[in-house]
Amino acid sequence: MRFQEAIWLYNALREYPPEELSPCINIGSSTKYFRHYSKPHISKYVINPLLASGIKLINFDLKEGDGIDISGDIYDKVTFDLLKKINSKALICSNMLEHIMNRRLFAKKCSALLGNNGLIFITVPYSYPYHRDPIDTLYRPKPEDIINLFPEFSLVKSEIITASSYFDDLKKAGSIKILMRAGRLLLPIYKPKSWISHLHRLLWLFRPYTVTCVVLQKSKTQ
Numbered sequence: 246m247r248f249q250e251a252i253w254l255y256n257a258l259r260e261y262p263p264e265e266l267s268p269c270i271n272i273g274s275s276t277k278y279f280r281h282y283s284k285p286h287i288s289k290y291v292i293n294p295l296l297a298s299g300i301k302l303i304n305f306d307l308k309e310g311d312g313i314d315i316s317g318d319i320y321d322k323v324t325f326d327l328l329k330k331i332n333s334k335a336l337i338c339s340n341m342l343e344h345i346m347n348r349r350l351f352a353k354k355c356s357a358l359l360g361n362n363g364l365i366f367i368t369v370p371y372s373y374p375y376h377r378d379p380i381d382t383l384y385r386p387k388p389e390d391i392i393n394l395f396p397e398f399s400l401v402k403s404e405i406i407t408a409s410s411y412f413d414d415l416k417k418a419g420s421i422k423i424l425m426r427a428g429r430l431l432l433p434i435y436k437p438k439s440w441i442s443h444l445h446r447l448l449w450l451f452r453p454y455t456v457t458c459v460v461l462q463k464s465k466t467q
Contacts (some may be wrong), residue, residue, distance in 0.1 A: 246339050247408040250368050251290040253458050254339065257366055257402065258295065261335075267300040269335040270328060270358065272319070273344075274304035277312025291337070303331055319354050327359055335364040342369045342391070343384045352394040356463065363463040365398065367391055371405050372455040374445040391459050398461035408454040411446045 246254075258266065271292075274280065280287045296303050305328065309316040317324030336355055345351050346401060369391065375381050387405035433444075 246284055246287050246291075246368070247456060249285045249406050249408040249456060250456050250458065251284075251286040253404070253406055253456075254337070254366060254368065255290040255294060255376075256456070257460050258291070261364065262302050263298045265362075266295070266298075266335040266364065268303060268331050268332060268333050269295065269300055269337065270305050270333045271305045271337045272305050272355070273341040274306050274313060276306075276310035278310075280312065283286065291363075299311065303328075303333070321352065325354065325357075332357075333358055333363070335366070337366045339366075339368045340370065342367070342379060342386070342394075343381055344378050345384075346380075348384065348394055356395060356397050359463050361463055363399075363441075364401075365461045367461070368456055368458045370454065371457040372449075374411075374449055374451075375442050377442060386457055388457055388459050392455065393419070394459070395461050397463055399464045401460040401462050403457075403459040406456050406457055406458055410451055410453045411449045412451055 280292055292302065303314045304312060305315045305319075307316065308319060315324070315327055317327070319325055319328070336358060338355065342348055342351070343411045359365065369384070369386055371385050371387070373385065375383065388400070388405070392398070392400055392403075
């Protein structure tokens with residue numbers, strides 16, 4: 246999640262009273278370390294404000310780890326049943342859809358977790374380099390593409406926001422990390438898929454990343 250994404254989510258979430266968001270499932274949450282230290286803006290602008298408002302937040306991810314409340318595959322019946330029992334009123338799905346092969350089935354699973362008027366907050370890269378986690382399908386949707394995945398939902402708001410560039414990331418990384426990344430480009434044989442990702446980022450050296458952001462509300466039961 247980019248810093249600008251976190252700000253957008255903060256503003257989108259704060260438009261709703263806690264009772265319309267709680268309980269909320271954060272799908273693909275990753276670990277507490279990732280949210281608090283690797284990407285501290287996630288905690289500052291998304292996680293902490295929700296918790297401070299008294300919203301019950303359930304962090305869900307495929308992997309196990311500190312700060313992950315439920316781990317497992319959403320397509321697995323046992324895992325899905327655990328999520329279903331939460332009776333969530335809102336879902337956060339940030340930077341997930343580009344890493345999923347069957348997006349339509351995933352959207353159906355998300356829809357099944359929500360009742361009428363349930364909300365889903367989605368962000369997906371729109372102009373962004375190849376990045377594996379563990380795969381990247383290169384799905385880079387416009388808002389209408391996401392809306393089409395969720396036929397039971399109506400659009401509340403959508404926007405394609407501008408984020409920072411790779412050059413901005415390099416400036417923040419510091420000289421040592423810049424040298425390490427430059428050296429990495431000289432070693433295509435070592436983990437070639439990772440090397441492609443590093444190379445692809447050069448296309449965004451001076452042009453900004455952009456992110457598609459939408460809020461959808463369930464308008465009818467399945």
